[in-house]
Amino acid sequence: MTRASLWTTFRRAIALCRRLVEAAATLAFGAMTLLFAYTIIMRYLVGTPSRWSDELIVILFLWVVFGASAMVVPMRDHIAVGLLVDSIPPRAGHWLTVLGSVVAGVILLVSLPVTLDYIAFLWRERTPALRWPLSQVFFIFGIFQGLAGLRLILSAFDPYKGDAALTRQDEPT
Amino acid sequence: MSLPFVILLAVLITLVLLRVPIAIAMVCAGFAYLFAGDRDLGLVVDQIMNSLFNSYVLLAVPMFILAANVMNAGTISERLWRAADAVVGSKPGGLGHVNVTVSMIFASMSGSAVADAAGPGMMSIRMMRKVGGYPGGLAVAITAASAVIAPIIPPSIPMVLYALNTNTSVGALFLAGVLPGLLMGVSLMITIAIIAPRMNLPASPKQSAKAVGRALAGAILPMTLPAVLLGGIWSGVFTPTEAAAVAALWAVFLGAAVYRVLDFAGVWRVLSGSMRDSVIVMLLIGGAFLINYAVTAERLDQSLAAVVNNAGLSRWVFLAIINVIFLILGCFFDTGTLILVVVPMMIPTVLELGIDPVHFGVMITINIMIGLVTPPFGLLLFVLGGLAKTDLGETVRYLWPFLIALILCLALVTYVPMVSLLLPSLFGF
Amino acid sequence: QTVRFSTAGPAPDFLHRGMEVFAGQVHEADAGLTVETYPGSSLFRQGTEVPAIQRGNLEMSTMTGFEVAAQIPEWGLLSRAFLFRDYAHMIEVMQGPIGEQLVADVAAQMDIEILSVAYLGTRQVNLAEARDVTSPDDLEGVKLRMPASPEWLLLGDSLGVEPTPMAMPEVYVALQTGGVDGQENPLTIMSAARFHEVSAQVVLTSHMVQPVFYAISKPFFDDLTEEQQQVLREAALAGAAWNNERRVADEVSVADRLVSEHGLRVDEIDLTPFRTRADEVYAASELAQDWNQELMMQIMGQ
Numbered sequence: 001m002t003r004a005s006l007w008t009t010f011r012r013a014i015a016l017c018r019r020l021v022e023a024a025a026t027l028a029f030g031a032m033t034l035l036f037a038y039t040i041i042m043r044y045l046v047g048t049p050s051r052w053s054d055e056l057i058v059i060l061f062l063w064v065v066f067g068a069s070a071m072v073v074p075m076r077d078h079i080a081v082g083l084l085v086d087s088i089p090p091r092a093g094h095w096l097t098v099l100g101s102v103v104a105g106v107i108l109l110v111s112l113p114v115t116l117d118y119i120a121f122l123w124r125e126r127t128p129a130l131r132w133p134l135s136q137v138f139f140i141f142g143i144f145q146g147l148a149g150l151r152l153i154l155s156a157f158d159p160y161k162g163d164a165a166l167t168r169q170d171e172p173t
Numbered sequence: 174m175s176l177p178f179v180i181l182l183a184v185l186i187t188l189v190l191l192r193v194p195i196a197i198a199m200v201c202a203g204f205a206y207l208f209a210g211d212r213d214l215g216l217v218v219d220q221i222m223n224s225l226f227n228s229y230v231l232l233a234v235p236m237f238i239l240a241a242n243v244m245n246a247g248t249i250s251e252r253l254w255r256a257a258d259a260v261v262g263s264k265p266g267g268l269g270h271v272n273v274t275v276s277m278i279f280a281s282m283s284g285s286a287v288a289d290a291a292g293p294g295m296m297s298i299r300m301m302r303k304v305g306g307y308p309g310g311l312a313v314a315i316t317a318a319s320a321v322i323a324p325i326i327p328p329s330i331p332m333v334l335y336a337l338n339t340n341t342s343v344g345a346l347f348l349a350g351v352l353p354g355l356l357m358g359v360s361l362m363i364t365i366a367i368i369a370p371r372m373n374l375p376a377s378p379k380q381s382a383k384a385v386g387r388a389l390a391g392a393i394l395p396m397t398l399p400a401v402l403l404g405g406i407w408s409g410v411f412t413p414t415e416a417a418a419v420a421a422l423w424a425v426f427l428g429a430a431v432y433r434v435l436d437f438a439g440v441w442r443v444l445s446g447s448m449r450d451s452v453i454v455m456l457l458i459g460g461a462f463l464i465n466y467a468v469t470a471e472r473l474d475q476s477l478a479a480v481v482n483n484a485g486l487s488r489w490v491f492l493a494i495i496n497v498i499f500l501i502l503g504c505f506f507d508t509g510t511l512i513l514v515v516v517p518m519m520i521p522t523v524l525e526l527g528i529d530p531v532h533f534g535v536m537i538t539i540n541i542m543i544g545l546v547t548p549p550f551g552l553l554l555f556v557l558g559g560l561a562k563t564d565l566g567e568t569v570r571y572l573w574p575f576l577i578a579l580i581l582c583l584a585l586v587t588y589v590p591m592v593s594l595l596l597p598s599l600f601g602f
Numbered sequence: 603q604t605v606r607f608s609t610a611g612p613a614p615d616f617l618h619r620g621m622e623v624f625a626g627q628v629h630e631a632d633a634g635l636t637v638e639t640y641p642g643s644s645l646f647r648q649g650t651e652v653p654a655i656q657r658g659n660l661e662m663s664t665m666t667g668f669e670v671a672a673q674i675p676e677w678g679l680l681s682r683a684f685l686f687r688d689y690a691h692m693i694e695v696m697q698g699p700i701g702e703q704l705v706a707d708v709a710a711q712m713d714i715e716i717l718s719v720a721y722l723g724t725r726q727v728n729l730a731e732a733r734d735v736t737s738p739d740d741l742e743g744v745k746l747r748m749p750a751s752p753e754w755l756l757l758g759d760s761l762g763v764e765p766t767p768m769a770m771p772e773v774y775v776a777l778q779t780g781g782v783d784g785q786e787n788p789l790t791i792m793s794a795a796r797f798h799e800v801s802a803q804v805v806l807t808s809h810m811v812q813p814v815f816y817a818i819s820k821p822f823f824d825d826l827t828e829e830q831q832q833v834l835r836e837a838a839l840a841g842a843a844w845n846n847e848r849r850v851a852d853e854v855s856v857a858d859r860l861v862s863e864h865g866l867r868v869d870e871i872d873l874t875p876f877r878t879r880a881d882e883v884y885a886a887s888e889l890a891q892d893w894n895q896e897l898m899m900q901i902m903g904q
């Protein structure tokens with residue numbers, strides 16, 4: 001296989017992953033809405049308030065926020081300030097953006113081991129209602145930190161395609 | 174200010190200027206701060222995850238985003254805005270008034286400014302552009318300024334926190350917020366009326382009575398939404414946070430079952446888009462929690478309170494200085510820290526100066542909320558600019574008159590205690 | 603050295619002001635120690651302080667019985683309804699051999715040193731609409747706001763209510779609108795949150811007399827000089843005593859004011875039916891099987 005076709009295969013695999021994660025996150029987001037309805041119905045109509053639905057909503061949302069930030073939402077869709085880089089010549093602006101991405105990516109990746117160590121340390125703590133280990137609930141942050149760091153650095157090598165390889169270019173909705 | 178904190182600011186500002194997403198820049202600045210202070214880098218995940226995990230009321234934000242997006246896709250927002258346009262659109266700036274009115278109605282069901290901005294606010298922005306042909310920056314400016322009203326008119330999350338931490342009556346605070354909230358809405362409308370001819374704000378052609386009737390009839394069902402939500406909240410069926418999800422489900426029902434413009438694929442698309450918008454907003458809020466940890470750990474909040482308490486100021490000067498300081502520091506402190514730590518520490522001084530804590534609470538809440546839209550570092554400006562994809566500089570250009578109007582309201586509330594205290598005193602608080 | 607001391611208690615609460623008394627006394631002793639207090643969960647969120655201490659990110663917190671129970675299942679009995687009869691009973695137990703065993707267990711298994719025992723208050727039921735309550739049966743179907751963990755739900759079962767999880771910032775409006783029928787908290791907290799404005803009645807169920815511990819990281823404490831340790835111990839006793847004295851007095855005066863100033867109905871009731879129901883609920887509970895039953899009986903019989 002040539003380097004180019006390897007790269008293409010890699011991008012296809014990533015794109016598939018991304019679509020799966022996007023579908024899961026969308027499903028979870030819809031589930032949150034229905035869980036709210038379930039909470040209201042159980043408390044107001046049935047009279048036996050749910051003991052776990054509020055907590056499940058929060059946990060689902062944490063996973064949606066950091067899972068989708070890691071895999072679904074392109075870095076350039078996140079809220080940023082173009083004040084400086086847009087007001088200087090495009091080439092210089094481009095290189096400054098690359099510099100920022102690489103520095104941020106390196107900081108995220110270098111500190112990843114400590115984040116993972118901290119998440120592992122939380123094995124002894126559990127969520128109040130569902131009693132799920134916090135280490136599992138918070139693990140999504142480790143995934144976010146790792147993938148976000150990787151994407152920021154990749155975007156430097158190939159600023160227009162690197163990030164896009166991990167996040168297909170959808171029309172923003 | 175310690176060296177690690179200076180490093181935090183340096184990293185944050187540098188990365189933001191290099192166009193790194195603000196949320197990521199905050200996380201990186203947090204790591205740099207902890208590293209420079211030789212502290213546990215694990216505090217980043219600890220603070221962000223635990224803060225989000227414990228902020229149940231923030232869930233109103235994604236749910237109102239969903240509700241607004243569903244209303245958009247289900248032709249509901251268009252029906253509402255066509256009706257509004259038919260009635261007031263022929264006046265220059267008419268849709269601007271509608272935007273403010275929507276926010277005042279929304280304020281009576283939600284206690285969160287971010288929820289107003291990201292939900293109905295985003296709907297207003299889309300419709301002002303689409304129906305009224307407004308420039309994006311102006312739509313964002315009016316939306317940001319009017320979102321500030323959400324926590325002033327009850328219910329209000331910041332006021333509940335204030336009451337809990339200062340031994341003040343929640344009921345009295347809620348009542349005390351009503352007039353100032355209305356006042357802020359009216360003053361924004363007056364501002365729109367003043368700038369409309371000067372800025373040549375768009376006006377739609379005047380419509381026939383028949384056309385107006387048709388537009389209103391088309392919007393009858395969607396107009397029941399506030400009644401459903403307010404009725405549900407104030408009769409105890411659901412909480413203000415849950416009301417956000419009810420709004421979304423109500424909109425799905427209208428769009429899918431009544432107007433039949435939303436099929437499964439449509440609902441899925443809206444869910445997916447709302448999910449993305451929510452992720453973008455919440456990641457930013459998560460990052461803000463981390464910066465807030467650094468501010469608290471540096472005890473900047475407590476030093477501030479100590480300085481103000483010990484300055485020996487007279488009542489009127491004290492209030493003026495508090496207002497100025499809080500407006501400026503609104504960029505660095507999160508609402509929670511200010512209300513949970515700084516404000517309670519000032520309460521003894523407040524009482525000593527003979528200031529009613531209810532009056533002070535309303536003033537402080539308005540002040541902190543205005544801080545959310547004060548350039549260059551207003552959280553609401555970032556959220557709206559990011560979601561609406563508008564340029565911050567353009568928004569700020571349009572924002573000034575509204576900011577001035579809000580600050581005038583704040584001055585009035587500050588120096589005429591009656592504005593806030595009239596209703597509570599009538600109700601015997 | 604700096605001692606960072608975090609609490610979930612709001613800044614004006616006796617708990618936090620007691621911590622400032624503690625900080626002041628440590629400062630005066632001039633033993634090279636500075637105490638920084640962080641009220642209102644401003645540094646670490648409620649419930650995350652113990653892991654923060656164990657991780658070395660925090661030196662002290664006001665640790666609750668629930669937090670001990672979370673890591674030492676045997677001590678889950680601290681979350682039992684009607685464990686202590688009243689403040690005096692709680693203090694007596696905590697200053698006796700059982701309290702010493704708790705201190706030893708927490709030191710050995712959690713790496714945390716308990717310096718003193720403060721009083722968080724006695725939890726009472728408060729209802730939005732008044733009703734006659736003589737036994738748990740009278741509270742059947744009452745939606746009572748409580749935290750969502752299994753220990754709390756068990757406690758709710760023993761009161762006969764329908765436990766209803768709800769975030770604290772939403773409780774005031776929920777009481778006002780009938781979203782919940784009531785909530786339970788110590789009177790001081792109920793009064794600080796102004797729940798009496800939207801309530802008609804307080805039923806003095808006294809279902810939980812809550813101790814809260816001045817907890818310090820053991821590795822940090824062990825590294826201090828003996829003189830410094832002594833300063834901290836004495837100041838912790840003083841801070842807790844300051845809190846305890848005022849809170850006990852305040853609970854009496856709040857109960858009076860609820861009647862005279864706010865027109866609430868305050869019911870002092872015979873708790874025997876509640877105790878009987880609690881005995882049944884806890885005997886049948888799987889969760890309670892992990893608890894040290896012998897110790898529990900010993901406390902309740904004392």
Ligand code: NA
Pocket residue numbers: 279280281282283284285322323324325326327328329
């Ligand atoms: Na409101």
Ligand code: NA
Pocket residue numbers: 272273275276293294297315316317319320
């Ligand atoms: Na608005």
